[in-house]
Amino acid sequence: MPDAARLVPPQFYPCLFVALWSTGFIGAKYGLPDAQPLTFLSLRYALVLLLMGAVVLWTRAPWPARGSRAWVHIAVSGLLVHGVYLGGVFTAIAQGLPAGITALLVGLQPLLTALGAGLFLGERVRPAQWLGLALGLIGVGLVLAHKLGSGLATPALQAMLLPAFVALLGITAGTLYQKRFCPAFDLRTGSLIQFLPCLLLTALAAWAGGESLEVRWSGSFVFALAWLVLVLSLGAVSLLHMLIRQGSAVHVASLFYLVPPTTALFAWALFGETLHGLALAGMVVAVTGVWLARR
Structure with missing residues (x-):
């Protein structure tokens, strides 16, 4: 996948x-x-x-130096x-938390990353970037305003929100940690080092949490699994690593403001979910905010 990604111009x-x-x-x-x-x-x-x-065996990709701390940092x-x-x-x-609400919560990442980048990475966040981050957050809120106002504020929602907040903290901390301790590593061997502990701990958590570990191998499940493995875990994750390597943490994080509007477009095209005029206006605001944050 890294070789395929190089076929696309970096811009x-x-x-x-x-x-x-x-x-x-969607997957x-x-x-x-x-x-x-x-x-x-x-x-x-x-x-x-x-x-x-x-891929690692076929290409004989290099591993981090034996005994180095890079192994721990990458993991x-x-x-x-x-x-x-x-x-x-x-x-x-x-x-049961709607995907749109989940995307909105994870969309808070750029602001948290900007705060962390100043504290832990020494990156200077300019006033124009802060304005862009604020506009991006407003735009995301406008896109999903109709979802937030559709009677979802129930006590059960609070229990659903906790995993989403954990996800927000994970992606924010992970972006800052990688930029600080291991911004550059071979994406092929690095993926093995990253995903192996994820598999061990996730499988253990599934067993400890009482999951049935059963799968219904429907056509939609096979498609979703193949898409998430090939396109997300190999394609998008490789791009994320390259973006972290090339740019500041704030620049990379600002892109996550565009995820909820783009997800809304996919949901409209695939599932017929309605896009209100407020959502369209929010997309414009979010794009403007990301442009300011990445200048």
Whole structure:
């Protein structure tokens, strides 16, 4: 996948990343009815390891220096970016939290990352970037305003929100950690180092949490699993690593503001979900905010 990604001009990496990453919520909607969330993710991680392991053997990709701390740093970043983030998102959606609300909560990441980048990475966030981050948040809120106002404020919603907040903290901490401790590593061997602990801990959590570990191998589940493995875990994640390597943490995080509007477009095209005029206006505001944050 890294070789394939190089066929795309680097200036298009951000747009491609947003488009691919946004399909993750769609894949979850297709696959989760046929498997419980952590079981689904365990299968996903196992397939990624098999495929990327074959790539590593075929290309003889280099590993980090033996005995170096890079192994630990890469593994920790993977647990945060993949294990905690995806575990929280899939659990929230499986418990009934609408994908749009989940995307909105995860959409808070750019603001948290901007705060963390100043504290832990020494990055200077300019006033124009803060304005862009604020506009992006407003735009995301406008896109999903009709969902927030549709009678979802029930006591049961509070229990659903917890996994989504855990996912938000995971992706924010993972982005900052990787930028600080391991911004550059071979994406092939690095994927093995990242996904192996994710598989072990997610499978253990599925067993400890009482999941049935059963899967109904429907056509929609097979499609969703294949899409999430090939397009998300290999394609979009490789792009994310390259973007973290090339840019500041704030620049990369600002792209996540475009995920909820893009997900809304996919949901409109695939499932016929309505896009209100307020949502269209929010998309324009979010795009403007990301443009300011990335200038």
